Amino acid sequence: MEEIISEYHIPVLYYETLENLVVDKNGVYVDCTLGGGGHSEGILKSLDEKGTLISIDQDQQAIDFAKKRLEKYGNKWKVFKNNFENVDTVIYMAGYDKVDGILMDIGVSSTQLDDPERGFSYRYDTKLDMRMNRSNPISAYEVVNEYSEEDLARVIYTYGEERHSRKIARIICERRVEKPIETTGELVDIIKRAYPGRAEKHPAKKTFQAIRIEVNRELEVLETAITKAFNSLKKGGRLGIITFHSLEDRLVKNMFRDLCTGCKCPPELPICVCNEKPKGKLVTRKPIGPNAEELKFNNRAHSSKLRVIEKL
Structure with missing residues (x-):
């Protein structure tokens, strides 16, 4: 660090x-x-x-x-x-x-972006976090694992301007039934599944932005x-x-x-x-x-x- x-x-x-x-x-x-x-x-x-x-x-x-x-x-x-x-x-x-x-x-x-422990970046496989203030009780983990499918889709669309928001939210909810989504790597894999073909930018960029904005208000x-x-x-x-x-x-x-x-x-x-x-x-x-x-x-x-x- x-x-x-x-x-x-x-x-x-x-x-x-x-x-x-x-x-x-x-x-x-x-x-x-x-x-x-x-x-x-x-x-x-x-x-x-x-x-x-x-x-x-x-x-x-x-x-x-x-x-x-x-x-x-x-x-x-x-x-x-x-x-x-x-x-x-x-x-x-x-x-x-x-x-x-x-x-x-x-x-x-x-x-913060370059610190893998903070979980802001999709470039590192680490624990879901994204809190600017680490005493904040709500982290990316709670958003991804506890928000309803409807709320997840709203957050991803509104704050990420992500056109695949509904599909990403649906796959997140399907995956977390099996086990909680705990890492950024797991979330990136889910987002990639929602993207058809090859994306111009990293497919996780908009969703990560949206969750970070939600976590930190x-x-x-x-x-x-x-x-x-x-x-x-x-x-x-x-x-x-x-x-x-x-x-x-x-x-x-x-x-x-x-x-x-x-x-x-x-x-x-x-x-x-x-x-x-x-x-x-x-x-x-x-x-x-x-x-x-x-x-x-x-x-x-x-x-x-x-x-x-x-x-x-």
Whole structure:
């Protein structure tokens, strides 16, 4: 595990994130998804002496590693073990009311993906888990072995956008009658049975994504976190969010658009009666994606998108 962590790469959209997020070098910033600490260190390097960074992660393993990496920044850096849906509470615990910038990198960290014990990846045959917070009582094992066929199909279709969801759910339920499905390898074999012919991408990719989202309540947490994070910004403060698949990006896009829209009255009304004003403005009209140079050394950046909003 140490060998994997020591090779931690530059995080996705690193320079683009710093350029669009850090507007006050003496300000207070929050990294909601600490992970391997790459973005956190980038923000800390960008700040002047009076600047402060608060980092959040629910994975104790990530926090332990980041402490070794970032302890040299002393009092400029504070870290909290929590879920980023509680970002407003963490900011209060750190001694602040409002902050200058907040970052959310919604992807699963490379240290988690590359750790076979965590069960996030279909590339390893290991125990079904997929929990970002290992104290979470619900793991991939419970989803696969205890959800009804109907609920499994719904999760796989909704969160994985998998067109073979019903067939995959049916075969899972047939197989688990014989014995519980305990490993990622067993689940991959089941998914492959549901796929006709040769798939362009790994047939398990979408189903694994869907189960991971369900286990960690990812979209529900993201929606809550966006609202709380935006409300925690100072005037002129910025919220940047990096997403890795269409479900997340669509949610961010729609919530940002709503925050930047004033009047919410029905179009048939001749005049505005709600008196709503835009609360934010888009810093990125279109999402920022990785450049060709980044894609050369980090294939995981391929689907990443950065959107940034500024509070009015």
